[in-house]
Amino acid sequence: MSTFKITAMLFLLSVSTYGQQLKSRLNFTSGKITQGSSVSLSYDAKGSDLEYSDAVKAAVYVFDNESWRVDTLNLKGINGTWNASYAIPGDARFVAFKFYQGPLDNPEATDNNNFKGFYAAVKDKTGKSIPGNAVGEAQLFQPLQAANNIYGYFGKDLDDQLSRADQLLEQEKKIKGSSIGDYLFFYLNIKKKVLGDAKAKILGTQVIKALLEKPGTGEQQLAKLSRLAAYNLKDEQLADDIANRILRNYPGGSEARFVAFSRIKKNSPDAKVREASYEEFLKAYPVSEWRKKRDGKGFMYYELYRNLGSSYFESRQYDKFVELFKQMDFRSGNEVWRWNLTRGQMLDELKKGNAADTLLSLAEATIPYLLKLKDDGSYSEDFNSAEAARSNAYKQLDDRLFTLIFLQNKTRNYKRAAESFKHLSEEGRYSNADLNEIHLNVLENLVDTKSILPLLEMSAKENALTPRMMTKLKEIYLAGNNNDASGYEQYFNSLRSGEENRELVAxxxxxxxxxxxxxxxxxxxxxxxxxxxxxxxxxxxxxxxxxxxxxxxxxxxxxxxxxxxxxxxxxxxxxxxxxxxxxxxxxxxxxxxxxxxxxxxxxxxxxxxxxxxxxxxxxxxxxxxxxxxxxxxxxxxxxxxxxxxxxxxxxxxxxxxxxxxxxxxxxxxx
Structure with a gap:
């Protein structure tokens, strides 16, 4: 009975606070602040920095009980009042509105109710409080402790609201279905500010141990507790005990893989120890299994392959180096190739004995894997669009092909170099002046005279000519015009791209x-x-x-x-x-x-x-x-x-x- 009364009182307090803060400046003219509902809002800018604005927008900060995201609304102004409709997301637990003019990342003027905020807890469809209602409000006023993008609302922790944030977290515990494990990182940060580090550590340890005793604590929750113990409480023993529990209870799981990765001896001074540690991980957690159920931790394999590839290369285990490419995606393979083969070419390694022949042998053995994988989408996480990721992959492949062709030209394997040019992308075929000069040298040595002028003219179009190429182009022109140079300047300019010239002038x-x-x-x-x-x-x-x-x-x-x-x-x-x-x-x-x-x-x-x-x-x-x-x-x-x-x-x-x-x-x- 007492629990019900407390919950009801808290609900009324929340509504009351909401009403006091929004009544005069922001009102909802229709709809309820519940999950999945549509509301009409009316904002009065009088008395704020936006009073005379002719273009007001709203940033809606939405808390889903794990993280914050930001929606934006364009408002319509009528007699000094700005109106809009907003569909409250079905997973929302708390929303806060900030009004602004200009770009959100660098606004010309803003209104957050003079650091009091425009906000409301989002109820379920029956109007009851749900987990995250109080946490969202607490994080709004202590954004630095939340460590996510709610920081943009106030831009700082409001010190006079620390006690209130602490009280809100205590209220959150009483909401049906709420679990302190969902917001423990934030909870412990607030307790550090309220109680001090020593007392907060004792409290945090007690909370974590209590959560560990609960039946059904899953793999993801254990991983979160382990990280909190390690980085927030600085309790390495507790963190290690939890990690061992993950390995025992979920030996093939995503978090067990991450625990094993974190224990790789990558900092060992002994190269053989490091190498063996990498190999053991790959054997226990093959990348093929990870690809069946990707978990956002592909960086583990990227880092591991980069280190292992370098270890094989530096210790001259070239068979293992080549074999590694059978496992890697394009992103990892490209980096291993770049760091070892392209870097070897650039760092004067070619001056050492038969280094050029060795590098060429490795390059020719591994480039087929990159050619095959160039469209695998492995750069997608690094870019905002599939097209941008694809463009980057092709650019990277062009750079790797440059190294291959450079080595083939240096070792006088001109026929193989001529074939390699065919793999360049359309964008990379004539845009690199150094590569164009190598192409000229290859054609000259193959006595492919009919292909030289087209190469030079396309290179001129791309404005990617070296001095030798410019001399060669003029020689060919003079030979075909009875040594009359009077029209050469006009001919040369006709080859150039007008659009590129305009861009260069700009x-x-x-x-x-x-x-x-x-x-x-x-x-x-x-x-x-x-x-x-x-x-x-x-x-x-x-x-x-x-x-x-x-x-x-x-x-x-x-x-x-x-x-x-x-x-x-x-x-x-x-x-x-x-x-x-x-x-x-x-x-x-x-x-x-x-x-x-x-x-x-x-x-x-x-x-x-x-x-x-x-x-x-x-x-x-x-x-x-x-x-x-x-x-x-x-x-x-x-x-x-x-x-x-x-x-x-x-x-x-x-x-x-x-x-x-x-x-x-x-x-x-x-």
Whole structure:
């Protein structure tokens, strides 16, 4: 009898509180706040920051007894009152309304009832309280303790509502069907704030042990209790005892698999111990079984295959390395391939003995698996749409094929390389300038002269030409036009995509700036001093680079095109400033550029006398860019930075076009 009275009183209190808070500002003109019902709401913005808004929206925060989600409503305004209809979800336990103008993630104005909230508990269809009614209200006012997206409602814990949240959780215990295990994480966080860590730990341990004694405690509940014991209570022994119970009671279950995964000896200093631990897990919990009933924990196999694949590769167990691809999906296989084979190609591994032959053998043995699996959808969890996941998979496969073709070309397996080109996606077939040059080399060695011009013309259309390709294209044109170059420029421009050029012009215009910079004096490659103050009226292209920066080095062929284009232009200068380097940076940078055959005007960034870092000029400009990344191209004139861009697109011809467009725009400025 007493339980009934308490429950009834709490229900009346909830309705009363709801009525007081919503009566004057938000009203429901029809319908009841029950699961699955439709209601009409009327919001009065007078006196709020939205009073004079011409476009009010509502964000509806919905609690389903486990987590929060957000629905949005467009409201219609009539004489200062904003109206809408809303279908209350069938699983809702609590709803809170926040009104706003502009985008929800960065609103121009909001109204949450001056931190009192617009909210209501959602009853069942008979009007009775249901589990989650009180928890939802408590989490609304203590969102940081809930650790989910209710944070967006108030944006902080309301300290003056802590006692109320604690009382609400005590009320929740009395709601029929409610289980403290459903909200124990939040409950313990609140108790820590109210009681302190020590007392909350004692209470938490008692609650967990009481739940463990209940008959029928399932696998998922045990897993939740184990994590709470480990991470909230910091009681490793209790967590381990619960994990062992999971292994005993549910040996083939999802949580048992996760427990076993967490116990893999991946941090052992002994590589053989780590490797054996990975293999034992795969034997006990084969990926084929997981795929029959996926549980959202596929990351376990991704991490495991990545580590095991690297272990096999580094210990030269190449048969096992290849065999592993029979188990993996595309996402895991692609990562194992990238981390070992592509990385081996990029890290100068090819200079070691017959490394190129070894890498090629492994690449050719494993690429068929990736080709077969490219449409398996294994990237779906990483993207918002199936099309985006598919596009990413194809892009990744193109990158892996680049490595394969690179190795085939390097080892002079030209016929096999020609076949590999056929597997590239439509988007990747001509978009990579370095790959296009390899393709040119393959065709030349196969004496496939009829295919060379189409390759060059398609590469030009994609604006993905290297200097050698540009030279070859012009040679073919001259050979077919009696060495008459008068029409070459028109021919070359006809190959280009007008749409891509418009996009590039728009991109360059976004990089136009007007930043004054501090003048400087730097030493050049011959030890002479170059002063920026002497560049009066000149347009000066500057490339900030370093010998350790791979994208910087990759951009050099394109920058050589820029240097050559403006070599005879008295109004344009090009300098390369080496920055953020260590050791004998002057010798390293000068030797690299000269030995590589580039004809650059080199400058050495100055050394900071306070910390010894070689970055004085570049560091002085970082606040302007809001980034310290290189490569960084800038164009300056009369003490003003007029253009800036970061990174490298991968195409020498595109880099030439970018900087040429920027120079032309600056020349035409009044």
């Amino acid at each position: 991109h360059v215009k976004e990089g136009l700036v007007n930043f004054p910079y501090k003048s400087f004096e730097l030493e050049d490659a011959d030890g002479k001093i170059v002063k920026s103050a002497d560049w009066k009226d000149k347009i000066v292209i500057i490339d900030f680079w370093a010998t350790w920066c791979r994208p910087c080095i990759m951009a050099f062929p394109g920058m050589q095109l820029v240097v050559d284009k403006y070599a005879k232009d008295p109004d344009v200068l090009v300098y390369f400033i080496g920055t953020m380097q260590n050791g004998d940076y002057k010798t390293k940078s000068v030797n690299y550029v000269r030995e590589s055959g580039f004809r650059f005007n080199l400058l050495h960034d100055a050394v900071n006398s306070t910390n010894g870092e070689q970055n004085v000029v570049f560091r002085s400009m970082v606040p302007l860019f809001k980034s310290s990344a290189i490569p960084r191209k800038i164009i300056v004139q009369n003490g003003i930075i007029k253009y800036t861009s970061e990174g490298y697109s991968g195409s020498p011809s595109k880099l030439l076009d970018e900087l040429s467009i920027a120079v032309d725009l600056i020349k035409n400025q009044k």
